[in-house]
Amino acid sequence: MTGYKEGIREALPIMVGYVPLGLAAGLLLKQAGLSVLQIGLMSMLVFGGSSQFATAALLMNEASFMDILLMIILLNSRQMLFTSSLAKYLKEAPLFKTLLLCQCTTDESYAMNMFQFEKAEKEEGQRSVDNGLWVACLTYTTWCVSTIVGALLGGIIAGPEAVMNYVLTAMFIGLLIPQLKTRLIVMIAGLSGLLALALAPFLPTGVNIMLCTLVSSYLGYWLEKRRMRHLRGKRRNL
Known part of the structure; x- marks a missing residue:
């Protein structure tokens, strides 16, 4: 090479x-x-x-x-x-x-x-x-x-x-x-941690981690998609 x-x-x-x-x-x-x-x-x-x-x-x-x-x-x-x-x-x-x-x-x-x-x-x-x-x-x-x-x-x-x-x-x-570079990431990380703590008494560790990862990933994707849609709308109005 x-x-x-x-x-x-x-x-x-x-x-x-x-x-x-x-x-x-x-x-x-x-x-x-x-x-x-x-x-x-x-x-x-x-x-x-x-x-x-x-x-x-x-x-x-x-x-x-x-x-x-x-x-x-x-x-x-x-x-x-x-x-x-x-x-x-x-x-x-x-x-x-x-x-x-x-x-x-x-x-x-x-x-x-x-x-x-x-x-x-x-x-x-x-x-x-x-x-x-x-x-x-x-x-x-x-x-x-x-x-x-x-x-x-x-x-x-x-x-x-x-x-x-x-x-x-x-x-x-x-x-x-x-990784905590934006308010969105900070919010998602915080919500994921709180969710993990809330579910810890009720779920096995592995299931808890996977569930929190999936929920926070989807939430982050949804919020980012919503933010981008909002920005595109503002550009069209300019």
Whole structure:
């Protein structure tokens, strides 16, 4: 693949951020009962930080396999939207490169690749699929290696369950806060948290999380669609 210098430069900030998160994910999954091999395979096949942290939480709460599987599918389904929006830049790319890029895409690598593809398009420059592949593959490798190292450390460092639950909660808060960029997102996050607390005494943990995720996702979609319709109406009236 060509374009490795640009790919390394673009991927480096993401890679630096993935190392502590990957170590934490591997450590928590090990404490939750998975083996190093299972954690490595999960990172390579699932490759989703939020899904892997959620899996650790569900395992610690003794959720069923089906609860965990449905949660992973639900959380990772957003990747279909990401990769479909990249499709127009990959029309001439070989199929195996397109598939590899889709497998290795995350929120951060998608944002970087989309920004660079759009920048090249506006400036009438060129950005090949190889540039995007370097970004995606380097971040993918960093995450996989970091989680495996975290899992190996988890076999040595056995933290008390109460401490690990605190670490997991703190990690989810750390993942949430950077996403709170608009009032709509803050409102949806708050409503989702309140709903989860209200349903906690009545539903198993896995069912509660999935239900709250579905309800808040639909509510966010509906409110955003309503907002866009309102903006289009205002533009037509100008």
